[in-house]
Amino acid sequence: MFARSAPRAALRVGRLAQYEVRPQIRPWEKLPAGARGPVQRQCGRQLHSSFKEQFRDEFRKSPILFPFALGGVLLVASIAVFYVPYYYRNVIIKPYHKFPEPVAKKLRKAIFYSSGAHMDLREANKYFRQALQTAQEIGMDPFTDEILGVKLAIATIYENAGHHQVAAEVMEVMRADCKRWMAEYSDKHWNDGMRSRVLKRIVELNVKLGQLYDVKYMNEPDEGEKVLTEAVEMALKEKARRENEGIKEGEGDWMTDEELGGTLEALGQHYEQFDAHYLATPLFLQALALCPPKSCHRVVLMNNISTCLAQQTPPPLSATLPQSATDSFPNTPPPSRATLIEQAKAWANRAIAKAATISPPDRNEECDIGCATATHNLGEFFEMEGKLKEARQQYDEAASLAKALSFSEGYANAKAGLHRLKELERRK
Numbered sequence: 443m444f445a446r447s448a449p450r451a452a453l454r455v456g457r458l459a460q461y462e463v464r465p466q467i468r469p470w471e472k473l474p475a476g477a478r479g480p481v482q483r484q485c486g487r488q489l490h491s492s493f494k495e496q497f498r499d500e501f502r503k504s505p506i507l508f509p510f511a512l513g514g515v516l517l518v519a520s521i522a523v524f525y526v527p528y529y530y531r532n533v534i535i536k537p538y539h540k541f542p543e544p545v546a547k548k549l550r551k552a553i554f555y556s557s558g559a560h561m562d563l564r565e566a567n568k569y570f571r572q573a574l575q576t577a578q579e580i581g582m583d584p585f586t587d588e589i590l591g592v593k594l595a596i597a598t599i600y601e602n603a604g605h606h607q608v609a610a611e612v613m614e615v616m617r618a619d620c621k622r623w624m625a626e627y628s629d630k631h632w633n634d635g636m637r638s639r640v641l642k643r644i645v646e647l648n649v650k651l652g653q654l655y656d657v658k659y660m661n662e663p664d665e666g667e668k669v670l671t672e673a674v675e676m677a678l679k680e681k682a683r684r685e686n687e688g689i690k691e692g693e694g695d696w697m698t699d700e701e702l703g704g705t706l707e708a709l710g711q712h713y714e715q716f717d718a719h720y721l722a723t724p725l726f727l728q729a730l731a732l733c734p735p736k737s738c739h740r741v742v743l744m745n746n747i748s749t750c751l752a753q754q755t756p757p758p759l760s761a762t763l764p765q766s767a768t769d770s771f772p773n774t775p776p777p778s779r780a781t782l783i784e785q786a787k788a789w790a791n792r793a794i795a796k797a798a799t800i801s802p803p804d805r806n807e808e809c810d811i812g813c814a815t816a817t818h819n820l821g822e823f824f825e826m827e828g829k830l831k832e833a834r835q836q837y838d839e840a841a842s843l844a845k846a847l848s849f850s851e852g853y854a855n856a857k858a859g860l861h862r863l864k865e866l867e868r869r870k
Contacts, residue, residue: 548573635694648673670709703732719754736804741812748789790816814843
């Protein structure tokens with residue numbers, strides 16, 4: 443069998459060789475130079491004519507769908523022409539323009555794996571770590587906002603994935619590094635703004651850590667109180683130093699009043715969460731004093747003050763002061779329960795009145811939800827006083843507001859309040 447097939451294969455190879463040896467036919471070489479142009483123009487006219495005929499045929503077959511299809515193709519092409527450069531500039535390049543390209547390349551991959559359908563904690567962490575390693579090799583300052591932001595992003599992806607302990611550990615390392623830098627190098631950076639910036643990052647990390655320690659998955663209120671108290675003390679101490687000594691040349695800005703108020707509010711929320719309402723109230727009052735006058739967040743703070751007043755049970759005077767102090771100073775009794783509820787109602791009404799005075803563009807969702815919440819709180823305060831008719835009126839109004847705002851939690855709470863009132867009326 444092999445002997446018979448061999449000559450045939452050889453014959454085929456020989457023919458292929460013959461084809462390769464033959465000279466290539468070039469029809470244009472046989473034509474005079476002047477004759478090539480008319481032939482090319484004639485071919486072009488034929489192609490153009492053929493295209494027009496095909497276009498007309500398609501239009502005759504689908505006089506409605508064909509123009510729509512053609513318009514769709516042109517629209518997609520136009521979007522591609524304008525959107526692709528926009529996407530490249532604003533999504534691929536702009537967010538990372540402060541990083542060298544080797545670092546930015548790793549960060550793009552890290553962000554890609556940090557959320558959405560491509561979420562992969564292991565891959566995201568790997569590329570974030572590689573980005574930090576590359577930045578260190580290039581010589582980027584590890585205490586710039588960009589590098590600290592990358593480290594905070596690592597903590598955030600762990601927190602979002604439910605690994606709260608790991609997220610806290612990452613932020614504790616960042617906090618320790620920043621505090622070590624402050625101890626060793628802050629005196630050399632008074633005039634370039636770096637001292638103020640790193641100190642502010644420590645305050646922000648303390649606030650974030652405190653909120654993380656307070657979540658139910660960690661439930662470490664002592665640690666939360668520790669770092670939040672440190673944040674408030676550091677912020678107020680630096681503010682007082684600047685007011686007393688003046689701002690040094692090149693020192694840079696410190697926290698704004700709104701940011702300082704947010705720090706005080708974070709500690710107040712911690713105390714409120716763990717039922718230390720008498721400690722939360724003064725912090726909310728200080729935060730309110732620092733809040734911009736046209737901010738809807740004032741409504742939220744007023745609500746917080748009203749609920750703290752209604753829920754607080756201050757310790758008796760004998761438990762807070764020694765006997766010698768009570769003998770030396772007038773013994774002022776703590777406010778009664780009825781007085782606290784009246785004060786709470788007054789603050790809730792202030793919140794509603796404030797929400798009514800704020801208009802766009804300053805008005806946002808906080809005003810609307812704050813108004814619905816304050817109305818519900820008024821219902822609860824009337825319920826505490828046994829005024830069921832007034833309480834029902836407030837609950838009905840709160841339910842109506844919450845429904846209009848698609849505020850499901852507020853609507854459910856208002857309905858629960860109405861149900862409680864029915865039970866109370868039935869018992870009577």
